[in-house]
Amino acid sequence: MHPDTPLEGQSLEALFEARNLNAEAIHLNMKAVMDEAGLPYGQRSHTYNSRLAQELAKWAETQEPMPQKGAALHDLLYAAYFVQGEDISNRDVLLRLASDAGLDVAAAEVVLDERTFSPAIDADWELSRAYGVTGVPTYVADGRGVVGAQELDVLIRLVEAGGAQAVS
Helix, strand or coil: CCCCCCCCCEEHHHHHHHCCCCHHHHHHHHHHHHHHHCCCCCCCCEECCCHHHHHHHHHHCCCCCCCHHHHHHHHHHHHHHHHCCCCCCCHHHHHHHHHHCCCCHHHHHHHHHHCCCHHHHHHHHHHHHHHCCCCCCEEEECCEEEECCCCHHHHHHHHHHCCCCCCC
């Protein structure tokens, strides 16, 4: 969510210090939230520019069988970044994850080298700006949104406000 992140990444300590925030306190809070949700979450030291990962993931969403290939890559990107602390701006890391997701690595190389999904990500970012997205996750329904990890009742109210009907 930070397109200004340098390609080589930035230490979380420096990122949060510049915002007058405590990196360790933020990690402990997020770890507690993730533990409660039953999601793995590791101790990262850096944040990385995720632009290429976004482009690769967008492409993966178009690969057969859909949506399995895209979902598999999204899961692997999550684990690589948030659990193992890997540099998801690194081409070799992205190609390994594409392979692990069962994607055609030669085709993934073309996507990364030619930046064929860059316009699609530009469009996604423009839509995000239009919705006022400031963080992840952000949930949007019928033009309304909530930012950050939310309790189930908040998400239910959001989708109901967007016109969804409860199913029994």
